[in-house]
Amino acid sequence: MARTQNDRQISHQQGVITLRSLLLLFTGGMLLLVLVAAASVSFDRFRDYMSDQLQGHARDGATAIGLSLSNAIDGRDPVASSSLIDAVFDSGRYLSVVYVNNQGEEVAGRGTSLREVDVPGWFVALADLPLPVGEAEVVRGWSRLGKVRVVSHPGRAYEDLWVVTVRIVAGSALIGGLGLIGLFWMMTRLMRPLRAVEKQAKALGKRDFRRRVDITSTRELNQVTHAMNQMADDLGRLFEGQAKLIQHLRKVNNEDNLTGLASRGAFEQRLKVEVESEERSAPGVLFLIQLEAFAQYNQSYGRDEADRLLIRIAGALNAFVNAHSDSFAGRLTGAGFAVFLPGVSRADGVIWCRQLVEELDGIYSDLSAPMDVAVHAGIAQAAETRKADELMSAADEALRQAQMEEGSACHAADRDRHEHHDSEKWRVMIGEAIAQGQMSLWMQPMISNGDDGVLFHQVFSRMRTEDGWIKAGIFVPMAERFGMIPDIDRWVLERSLALLRLEPDTRLALSLGMVSVASETFRKELLEQLSAAGKERRRLQIGISEQAVHHHRTAVGLLVRGLNRLKVSVIVDRFGVGGVPFSYLRNLRFQALRIDNSFVHDIDSHDDNRFYLESVTTIAHSRGVRVYVTGVETAAEYAALQGVGIDGAMGYHLGRPFEAGH
Known part of the structure; x- marks a missing residue:
């Protein structure tokens, strides 16, 4: 249930922005804001500067024309005044030059429009430079003849402002792009430990405690990776402890502490399942094996050698059951063993039992020489109507009959019973x-x-x-x-x-x-x-x-x-x-x-x-x-x-x- 909830939480988080993206967006946004602010301030300052230049240009032009009409040329002569204004207008950058009399009537003048400006129209509307008017009085002696109004042409100012603005924007974009690239590279390097920690966490979820994070980064991230490595080591030791606990419990409950074979209780429990359980009941044969004169061997050679003999015998039994699928063996008494082979007929069981007894006799004889020893075995066949204790009794009876013979022997019970297929x-x-x-x-x-x-x-x-x-x-x-x-x-x-x-x-x-x-x-x-x-x-x-x-x-x-x-x-x-x-x-x-x-x-x-x-x-x-x-x-x-x-x-x-x- 907890795993299902965790899976749902993870699925809900699939659309959440990553930490690197968040930091890049925040830092990039701040960088963009600073660049935009700097560009805006530079633009405003240069615009103000150009406005001042236009104001000075208009004022100087008006003063020069006013002096010329007052001193060099008779301002009362419209033709002469018009000629002067035409000459000045053609030689300067003016939007309009107008000479009016005291009644406000135009005596002479020239003008043009902003259509010739080589900049985008939207930029002209955005910049919107003011059109300053320069004025000067036209006098003759002590008489006031009129007034000259001059408006500077802002075309050159717009062009200069456009060039400067393009350079500012291009420079800001270049600096911002290089800054973001550098930031991305730096964040990628800084986040490498986090990606490694994420993989380590997933490995821990899959019970793989071997993955470690060896990438170094900032002090804080190094502390995180160190803590994760420590946790992986601790969990690995915890898992090993739990595994050893289960293994110990299994050994205590089911294994003979000397030979590693199934204990008597575990063998009888499994045998009961194999022959009595409705779900698993199947034909098979049971071997009961006894080492003759084992007590004498123990007294003659000592306990250590006796234990060594039992371990050798258990090794041979393990090899035998490993060669026969689903079979199992156990130690019943000091020198008594049992083997059950499911799905095996009595005839095949006799053949395999004799081979096994011959192998065990060879081991026993080699270790006990010059003592005269033997290995005996009794065989009984499982049947649907036979309980586990009845099967054990039949095999024990067959074992006693085998012990009555000279030397190692194997005896099968129930010769009159119907045998299963060979x-x-x-x-x-x-x-x-x-x-x-x-x-x-x-x-x-x-x-x-x-x-x-x-x-x-x-x-x-x-x-x-x-x-x-x-x-x-x-x-x-x-x-x-x-x-x-x-x-x-x-x-x-x-x-x-x-x-x-x-x-x-x-x-x-x-x-x-x-x-x-x-x-x-x-x-x-x-x-x-x-x-x-x-x-x-x-x-x-x-x-x-x-x-x-x-x-x-x-x-x-x-x-x-x-x-x-x-x-x-x-x-x-x-x-x-x-x-x-x-x-x-x-x-x-x-x-x-x-x-x-x-x-x-x-x-x-x-x-x-x-x-x-x-x-x-x-x-x-x-x-x-x-x-x-x-x-x-x-x-x-x-x-x-x-x-x-x-x-x-x-x-x-x-x-x-x-x-x-x-």
Whole structure:
């Protein structure tokens, strides 16, 4: 909600003037005002000067003509007076020269107009120079004959004033332009730290605390950049602390502190989800593994060597589960381990169990020589009617039978039970389903916490066989194992984009397999297809499992950055599984986390998981990341989750899967 309000505020500020523009406008306006004022004062002073010159010129001309008519020429003779005035008028710059008698009658005179002035008419009207009149008396002896009135011609004054004004304006424009250019250059240099700070602030909003501002400027801006760098460092340390806190909580709740495998409680909780949850229940096999004579080994070689042995065994188990999609392992007792492989038949399980026991026996024998040791394993197959504790009991019984044999051995229970398809049968079935279009797109709603509205629909595939629909949870692990999951993911993506085009109000989310994420070819095809999809892609969310983030960090980084550029939201799928460090959120921009089912199952009675989920939700929200959960199958689970503060939940209790278009 807060992010939405911030986005609205930012959108409202798009038209606000920038600080540099404001400073340029203010300073440029002040500079223009000063130049205009200076030009106006210069113009007025020169205009006054020209007016004075015209006044003096008219007065001198009138005096000279008056003296000439009084002394040199008889002013009573009109012809002589007219000749004198013509001579003076033609030799000087006068607008009019008039000689009148005592009765005011014109004796002689000449005049012209302002039409010959070589300046624009608007400038003449603007300058509007006064036309001063010079007068002088004409006398003869003691007799007053009349008066001479002379008006100077302002044409030359207008021309000089025009030239001066043009030069003043040109000079002011040149000075003002150079001043604005210099001001723009100076402001650009001064504002560089602010632009760098803006980019740093945006990076902080994306949880990238590595960007720093190294540009120096004024003392005040340097203080701002220093404070921003300090804040980025503090936030980075805070994020690291929060990430370490989540990692610690996850280790305490879910990991064995010596081997790093799942603890007994965490393993049994996840096993319960895999075999009992209606949403995820699928065939699979459980291995229970025991190191024989481990107590004697501990006494003979010491605790440190015993711990070293357990760590080596755990490393081999981790390598094994990493090679089998969606499988997981845990430490049950001191030298007892368990492995569950979903979607695996009993026959395939026996083969892989024997290979694993042989590898573990080699490690144990090398470290314990010359002691005589062995590794035993019991196998039990999961079924729809078998509970988790029943599966554990069956595997434990098979383990006891294996321990009765000499040397390392692997024993399988339930030989009379109906077995699921073997690996080759799965390969053929999945290949035919893809090739012959025996796939269907299914959807399940993600419900908003608070208003019970649908945030989006999770999409996945189901496979049609002679026995009916097979859930993705059953055949997808096998498809991952055979490297066929990219073909299924392409099919789901194409159907999802087609559905988005048909239903403009629909929002979807799909999850990619680990093999798809690791494939460079698939990644390029995915980004190209989403780029060509247009606006529909913004209503699609892509899920990437946390295990893929851990094992294929480079490929995931390229994919996430490509999706970010296309404005496609990215979800961390199955969050919390496998002990992956939370620090990857610092460098990768994920928009949401989807908590694994194992933390949700029976959360109403599981205080540790509830506390862990509350901590994850609080820290994720502080980073602007939403939190979703899956596997909600009871009202009690949903009620407990609503108090945690999650953003959305999905499960059979909230909405069952349905076929798209139905």
